[in-house]
Amino acid sequence: MDFSSAKQFDLHRRMVRIRLFEEAAGRLAEANKLPGFLHLYVGEEAVASGVCGALNDDDHITSTHRGHGHLVAKGGDFNRMMAELMGKSTGYCKGKGGSMHISDTSLGMLGANGIVGAGSPIAVGAAFANKYRGRGQVAVAFFGDGSTNIGAFHEAANMACALHLPIVFACENNEYGEFTPRDKTMAITDVVDRAAGYGMPGVIVDGMDVIAVHEAAVEAVERARQGGGPSMIEAKTYRFYNHHGVQNLGLKYRSDEEVAVWKLRDPIFTFEDRMIENGVATRANFDDIWAELRADIDNAIQFAEDSPYPTPDQITVNVYTSMTGAN
Amino acid sequence: MDFSSAKQFDLHRRMVRIRLFEEAAGRLAEANKLPGFLHLYVGEEAVASGVCGALNDDDHITSTHRGHGHLVAKGGDFNRMMAELMGKSTGYCKGKGGSMHISDTSLGMLGANGIVGAGSPIAVGAAFANKYRGRGQVAVAFFGDGSTNIGAFHEAANMACALHLPIVFACENNEYGEFTPRDKTMAITDVVDRAAGYGMPGVIVDGMDVIAVHEAAVEAVERARQGGGPSMIEAKTYRFYNHHGVQNLGLKYRSDEEVAVWKLRDPIFTFEDRMIENGVATRANFDDIWAELRADIDNAIQFAEDSPYPTPDQITVNVYTSMTGAN
Amino acid sequence: MSDERKLTYAQAFNEAVSQMMEADPDVFCAGEDIGAFGGVFGTFAGLQAKFGEKRVVDTPISEQAIVGLGVGASVTGLRPIVDLMFMDFICVAFDQIVNQAAKLKYMFGGDATLPMTITTAGGGGLSAAAQHSQSLEALLCHIPGLKVVMPSNPYDMKGLMISCIKENNPTVMIKHKRLLGMSAPVPTEAYGIPLGKGNIIRPGKDVTIVAYARMANEAISAAKELAEEGIDCEIIDPRTLQPLDTDLIIDSAKKTNRVVVAQEAVRFGGLGAEIASQIQELAFDYLDAPVSRIGAPFSPVPFSPALESQYIPDAKSIAKGVRDVMARR
């Protein structure tokens, strides 16, 4: 496939937004300004961006504990995201969810999830509803390599295939689950080998190459939209920071060389080089984009810092929807 | 492989014992003499027999809701089994477990199980212990086609492969889960297609042919015993009676023709014909065997009927082991 | 008179689902063997024939994904009814129920509505042994975000099930297996019974029995027996266990001054503990005797009818509990 320069800028912008948001969040965490856990998406930007770039606004995604990237890629608002990470009342979840539950159902982003694997069955439900309504919407389940070892993933993949639902399973294979390498927890190298066991097609793509991801995503999403059923994309990728937070907690579970090699393949910088090489963009274009988005991030931090904390009377609000249904 | 005539008689005897036990249980159930649910193994005898015939006494098996066949094949005692089905105190579980929890840990039979898929993780634990102790014991997880759609199966299969355990996954694919045909609940035809996704080898065998099952089992069990890790056997088989009980509950979910075609392939009768053809046995041999085992069943029914029910003071006994460990 | 038309508890459930499916195209059902087969207890009988495979869906044996289907479909605007054949199987789907369905709205700061109903069948009495006979409602009632309903008769079943389907929060409708065949007059029109409202099944002045699901019926038998002994029982069936109709219970406790709470579940840590605690907190000065709890002993449900029949509380054990409470001074 050949993508327009507008599309390339669009994918690039999604990636830069993720990078800037995550690095800002990392800095704030290091300065002890963010409560709770923080799982950064830096290094994996091409996956969320390439996939979400293939989606419509009313398509759905489910996410993982590493969810900021997905929300940003689906169009998330920096202000409300940053406020949520700080636990402020202006945040996406009014401070009730935090990093691990960040979500925007109006953007079809059905939540980061603190339970590994739990997002996939929810994506199946969204896909079911989309097929049921027949408006051509698609659902994407993002999930990590490690999560494919948990039962919920398996049930979701099989049910989606059995019911022939419009869904894409998008695996971010970063070769680790927390601090444990893939080869200790599964006897296969490629997660996509599991697709055949459900009866769906699967492809492996270079998860550091946003165009490769996007091409695969366009195909998978179109298949789903046209009634062709589920499929799986395995993006080989890498997280540049630690499982959570930024530091390595003093313990080395990956070699410096391994990290360095992957960093050479930075999905944003390599893509920028390529766009320049292909004459699609100039360095100056990128400087402008980074500057513009940096300003957005600065504003978001300001917004979040200026925002009030929720008040204790909010603790028992939003547990239930108070009115009953329409009928 | 070529099996001795003694081995062939052994496999045949296991099958006949299952058949007789199950048909007796079915008749008792129809006469309202058995409380609770009853999932009969008739039609599938070649699977349990072929596999358990490849095991040593100290190897372990886990079973399913359809568990009598597995216990009989592992050497279960008719008297204690029949007494358990009747809820008597002389039963294997002292009347506390019934059909769905029938078990004999001294025979390595770690229980029928009322939760679909739940036996497989337990088999993984047994396999782990066997590897840990290094005495060359093997574990077999029996499971149905339908159970491969549940998360517990998936986690067990993956963990067994990740830890390279001495285990065999033995699938009884009878094409139905309760009253729903396989093609409504999975988009693949052969369960064994799932094996590759865990990184283990798998084979399909004719589950109506005890020799075919046994050959595959010998190979898989030996592989496990020698440190070659997990593998999967998918036996294509069929249950002659209903999901539970004997009747079809008035509702047809399988055609008469389908049932009739499978019955032509009765695993016992076809095997007897073959043994006679091959000059290994005579009809008279079989008549003797059936008569002997029929007498065993009649005795077991008598034993069970004569046995007392447990007394109410037993309700709160066996909830806990009372002494603590040795250290 | 149409009110005299009788339905079984199972039929009342079925009619509620059917009427709501007629009224609202967003309502659908999914579960194991509920399609052509109509569910192993027959509670979904005929629905697929009437509404088609699109709206009455047979699923794989995948309880986590079944509940997940309900979560995802409800949060994107449908009104799912997802069935877990036996209540014991909530354990297999527990993460999706407890950590997803119950919490999504809250974790999203309100930005989610989950009008889903989980239906299941609980309780013992069928010699179905330890994994097919449990009463696990206490586990669900401890989880903020869920509503939990356990009807004791066909009339309540229809009204409560309609309310569950209309409810914009995740509800769990627990059918009692031993009540499926119970027959009683049920109106033909669609009516709701508000969630969270209990019912005084029998007014009385001497002692209050709080009992739900099958135990409510056992309480009725016990009350008849006790009436002959001159003990006038008031029976309260909370019907909804979460939210619990505390006011109704407390008012009755203040009136009768003596309370027995009866549940089929294991006594330790059951819902009866919560009810008893609330009563002693809110009606302490009115109590002439400790609130007494009737429940199963501390063991799994045994298989043998010889054991199970003694394990499950019944009219006899409730009556004994009442007599003990009355004897107290």
Next chain:
Amino acid sequence: MSDERKLTYAQAFNEAVSQMMEADPDVFCAGEDIGAFGGVFGTFAGLQAKFGEKRVVDTPISEQAIVGLGVGASVTGLRPIVDLMFMDFICVAFDQIVNQAAKLKYMFGGDATLPMTITTAGGGGLSAAAQHSQSLEALLCHIPGLKVVMPSNPYDMKGLMISCIKENNPTVMIKHKRLLGMSAPVPTEAYGIPLGKGNIIRPGKDVTIVAYARMANEAISAAKELAEEGIDCEIIDPRTLQPLDTDLIIDSAKKTNRVVVAQEAVRFGGLGAEIASQIQELAFDYLDAPVSRIGAPFSPVPFSPALESQYIPDAKSIAKGVRDVMARR
């Protein structure tokens, strides 16, 4: 003096495991990231280096299979310690815990012994939000066949963990995340604290506070504050929640005549309800006030520190509960 050696709560756990692994070659550990990494809370630190990969096993993210591993390995003769990183994840493995581990022995008529320990980390206070902060012990305590332990300090941690490992039944050891760094004297030798035996942390005469895990420490702070107001609190830490040391609690209630039960879990349907119910059943005539329950409000655990700090009960809320109970006449 060796008794003066101090360990943190996390180290006490680690030492208990280490000493039992030394003593018994059948003891092994399995869980996510517990090997080279030593567990996300460091509680398994150094064990793989000491005992090797065979005995300290990193597993896939497969909570059902992790518990199943424990069930299968224990029933075939080993003594597994299986770790579920966060208590919230018991929901993912709930079937293996509730329907398998807890019931196998009973369903087999006694023909099974399951000397397995499930370890996990519960409680809030780390802004870890609704799926990583729960206190779900009440769910486990309602299930016959399990034993449940929640230590409140390093000394109890070591002794209880050793008893769990030696125990021939499935136990659940719940570490409290906020206590991991708590330091106190812990003897170097291997010692057990009997499961089912509570502890009078502080003797007192005016009122009894029953509190466990982190709340026991909050109760100590509350008692100090209340002592200055002239209120003498007796604090009972049950330590084991299943089986519960009812006698110790009832004796204290009979002595002080007033009881406050404090738990971090959601109040409705929590273990406090069982404790309060038992007290009013067994010490009714001794009570000068209703048994009061302190617990979290009926909502999931909120993320923002501004909310979570108000959500989780603490010394202040316990002290207020005590004052209210004392004011009652």
